[in-house]
Amino acid sequence: MICLTKLNGNKFTLNAVYIEEIQSFPDTTITLTNGHKFFVKESELEVSKLVTAFYQSINLLGKKMEA
Numbered sequence: 117m118i119c120l121t122k123l124n125g126n127k128f129t130l131n132a133v134y135i136e137e138i139q140s141f142p143d144t145t146i147t148l149t150n151g152h153k154f155f156v157k158e159s160e161l162e163v164s165k166l167v168t169a170f171y172q173s174i175n176l177l178g179k180k181m182e183a
Contacts, residue, residue, distance in 0.1 A: 117129045117130065117131055117132065117170065118130055118132050118163070118166040118167060118170050119166075120146075120154070120156045120157075120158055120163070120166075121156055121157040121158060122154070122155065122156060122157070123143065123155050123156070123157060125157075128154075130146070130154065132166070132167045132170045132171070134148045134149050134150070135147075135148060135149075135167060136148060136149045138160050138163050138164060138167075139160065140159070140160045143155050143156075144156050144157070144158055144159060144160050144163060146163065
C-alpha cells in the first residue's frame with residue numbers, strides 16, 4: 117500500500133498492485149486495472165518510487181542495489 121494525496125489535499129492509501137498506468141497531464145493521473153482513475157499531488161516520479169519501495173517491501177522485486 118502507498119500513501120498519496122488527492123488534489124483537494126485529502127490523504128488516502130492505495131494498493132499499488134492494482135496500478136496499471138501512471139501519467140502526468142500535468143496533474144499526476146493513476147489508472148487502476150479496473151479503469152478507475154485517481155488524480156494526485158505527487159509527481160509521476162514520486163509515485164513510481166513509492167510503488168517500487170512497496171514492491172520491494174513485499175519481496176515482489178529484488179532488494180535495492182547499493183551504488
